Amino acid sequence: MSEPAASHQWLDVLHVSNLPRNASQAQVLELFSRHGMVDSVMLFPDRKSHFSKCIGWIYMDNGEAAIGTLDKTEFDGCQIQVQFMGLLFKNEA
Numbered sequence: 001m002s003e004p005a006a007s008h009q010w011l012d013v014l015h016v017s018n019l020p021r022n023a024s025q026a027q028v029l030e031l032f033s034r035h036g037m038v039d040s041v042m043l044f045p046d047r048k049s050h051f052s053k054c055i056g057w058i059y060m061d062n063g064e065a066a067i068g069t070l071d072k073t074e075f076d077g078c079q080i081q082v083q084f085m086g087l088l089f090k091n092e093a
Helices: 025-033 063-070
Strands: 007-017 038-045 052-060 073-075 078-092
Touching: 007 063, 025 038, 025 052, 025 063, 052 063, 052 078, 063 073, 063 078
Parallel strands: none
Antiparallel strands: 007 052, 007 078, 038 052, 073 078
């Protein structure tokens, strides 16, 4: 019996800063999903206050389109900055 072919893909890893403190993963996912397929969103809370550190990582296809459109734009009253961090190889069996 043959095994199903594994799915391999490269994801762009984007760093987004100056997010609003109250931004949720769902809101950030919705914003970036307008510009490509988003695999996941990671937002970083402060360990003591549990408020957002206003930064996150976005793992997505076609990050270049998101950077070109969203960098230095307003999101919920804050001017966000979006930068390319690197590539992540995702191997799904």
